[in-house]
Amino acid sequence: MEIYLLLAYFISLCVLFAFGLHGLVMIYYWHKTQKIVxxxxxxxxxxxxxxxxxPFYNELYVVDRLVKAVCEIDYPKDKLEIQLLDDSTDxxxxxxxxxxxxxxxxxxxxxxxHRTIRTGYKAGALKDGLDVARGEFIAIFDADFxxxxxxxxxxxxxxxxxxxxxxxxRWEHLNEEYSFLTRAQALALDGxxxxxxxxxxxxxxxxxxxxxxxxxRKATIEDAGNWHSDTLAEDLDLSxxxxxxxxxxxxxxxxxxxxxxxxxxxxxxxQQFRWxxxxxxxxxxxxxxxxxxxxSIKMKLECTVHLxxxxxxxxxxxxxxxxxxxxxxxxxVGGFDKYFSVMSIFVLASISTFLFYMYAQRAIHLDxxxxxxxxxxxxxxxxxxAVNNTKAVFEAIIGKKSEFKRTPKxxxxxxxxxxxxxxxxxxxxxxxxxxxxxxxxxxxFGIVASVSYMEIAAIPFQLMFLMGFGTVGFLSLRHALGx
Numbered sequence: 334m335e336i337y338l339l340l341a342y343f344i345s346l347c348v349l350f351a352f353g354l355h356g357l358v359m360i361y362y363w364h365k366t367q368k369i370v371x372x373x374x375x376x377x378x379x380x381x382x383x384x385x386x387x388p389f390y391n392e393l394y395v396v397d398r399l400v401k402a403v404c405e406i407d408y409p410k411d412k413l414e415i416q417l418l419d420d421s422t423d424x425x426x427x428x429x430x431x432x433x434x435x436x437x438x439x440x441x442x443x444x445x446x447h448r449t450i451r452t453g454y455k456a457g458a459l460k461d462g463l464d465v466a467r468g469e470f471i472a473i474f475d476a477d478f479x480x481x482x483x484x485x486x487x488x489x490x491x492x493x494x495x496x497x498x499x500x501x502x503r504w505e506h507l508n509e510e511y512s513f514l515t516r517a518q519a520l521a522l523d524g525x526x527x528x529x530x531x532x533x534x535x536x537x538x539x540x541x542x543x544x545x546x547x548x549x550r551k552a553t554i555e556d557a558g559n560w561h562s563d564t565l566a567e568d569l570d571l572s573x574x575x576x577x578x579x580x581x582x583x584x585x586x587x588x589x590x591x592x593x594x595x596x597x598x599x600x601x602x603x604q605q606f607r608w609x610x611x612x613x614x615x616x617x618x619x620x621x622x623x624x625x626x627x628x629s630i631k632m633k634l635e636c637t638v639h640l641x642x643x644x645x646x647x648x649x650x651x652x653x654x655x656x657x658x659x660x661x662x663x664x665x666v667g668g669f670d671k672y673f674s675v676m677s678i679f680v681l682a683s684i685s686t687f688l689f690y691m692y693a694q695r696a697i698h699l700d701x702x703x704x705x706x707x708x709x710x711x712x713x714x715x716x717x718x719a720v721n722n723t724k725a726v727f728e729a730i731i732g733k734k735s736e737f738k739r740t741p742k743x744x745x746x747x748x749x750x751x752x753x754x755x756x757x758x759x760x761x762x763x764x765x766x767x768x769x770x771x772x773x774x775x776x777x778f779g780i781v782a783s784v785s786y787m788e789i790a791a792i793p794f795q796l797m798f799l800m801g802f803g804t805v806g807f808l809s810l811r812h813a814l815g816x
Contacts, residue, residue: 353682384468498553498580566611717801769806
């Protein structure tokens with residue numbers, strides 16, 4: 334029995350090690366591509382028509398902020414069409430109608446497209462809007478974004494290259510300093526945009542549209558087969574289908590689009606579940622096509638890592654569950670000393686992950702050292718979300734379909750803004766929270782066992798698991814109760 338537990342633990346560590354070391358691959362390409370500077374395009378002589386699509390569902394607190402920001406974009410009114418793709422079932426519908434009436438009177442071509450049946454969810458709304466859009470290019474913003482006035486003038490000129498199918502901008506964070514939760518999210522997102530998106534773009538790998546804060550060529554969407562709703566990651570799905578067709582994507586690290594980060598843990602878990610499940614669904618759908626394509630082996634491997642990185646969560650769970658038995662086996666059963674010595678090298682994966690986020694913070698923040706103090710909290714939080722995200726992975730693998738649940742937004746911009754009494758706060762607490770709190774208790778026992786065996790090296794990781802599962806579980810209960 335001991336050997337099987339050790340083997341499962343070893344295999345799980347190998348998977349985490351492999352994905353962790355991919356951070357070093359990104360850092361390698363960071364240095365390799367430092368001198369690559371994409372030339373900014375010339376200003377456009379003939380200004381094209383752009384349709385700005387705003388898909389949303391029950392966004393009473395933020396839809397007016399979004400529409401106001403879009404109407405303040407510096408672009409000729411006669412070349413700008415705005416679509417409010419409204420699938421709402423509450424007062425958001427009436428508010429949207431008033432917004433359309435107000436801005437129409439000011440001369441904007443703004444339309445309210447309200448669906449009473451959410452066929453295809455966000456993908457369906459975007460597709461329905463595309464059918465009647467008059468723009469040659471399609472800009473998309475989710476409800477939590479506040480686009481800057483220069484957004485279109487900074488992005489649309491890149492489409493003068495007829496091979497460019499999509500331009501993506503980097504996300505900024507309106508409420509990064511609101512709490513430890515929002516600061517940890519900002520750290521994670523900065524790593525994705527500043528390192529992954531920017532380096533993949535410079536190195537010639539596939540990148541993805543992030544669902545918002547980007548512009549598409551309408552012809553690219555149509556050529557790639559339009560929006561599909563068979564995954565929860567319609568953005569990633571369309572991105573890969575378009576690039577497999579030969580379209581090129583641009584990522585602009587220096588052009589930013591501010592957005593509101595989820596302020597409560599249950600909203601974050603909803604978002605993470607959707608992103609995790611959608612990515613695995615897309616991997617199942619498109620990886621066979623990727624490997625049958627004429628892409629180079631290097632491209633295929635990077636696409637595979639890109640699409641499958643979320644499978645780490647079940648292995649995080651396995652490592653967590655086996656950690657305590659492994660400590661006991663090491664001290665109660667003899668003959669495995671060499672085995673444990675070899676496993677000690679897996680700590681390198683943690684160093685790789687730290688370097689990945691250090692490079693991202695150093696690239697965009699002057700106070701990057703202060704921000705990196707949050708790295709242990711971020712790591713613990715990632716571990717704590719493993720139960721939620723493991724469920725998402727398994728549902729995707731077995732093909733279980735689920736509703737597209739949007740992430741509630743509360744208009745949290747200042748540190749004294751409140752969200753706890755807002756109508757979209759998720760009150761339901763499921764079995765996942767029970768598992769998270771049980772795992773916290775499990776690691777409390779594990780720490781006691783490690784101390785008794787003097788396994789000092791095991792304690793830091795057990796503390797992180799304890800902090801992660803305990804904090805996520807506790808906050809889930811607390812935020813559901815509006816406290």
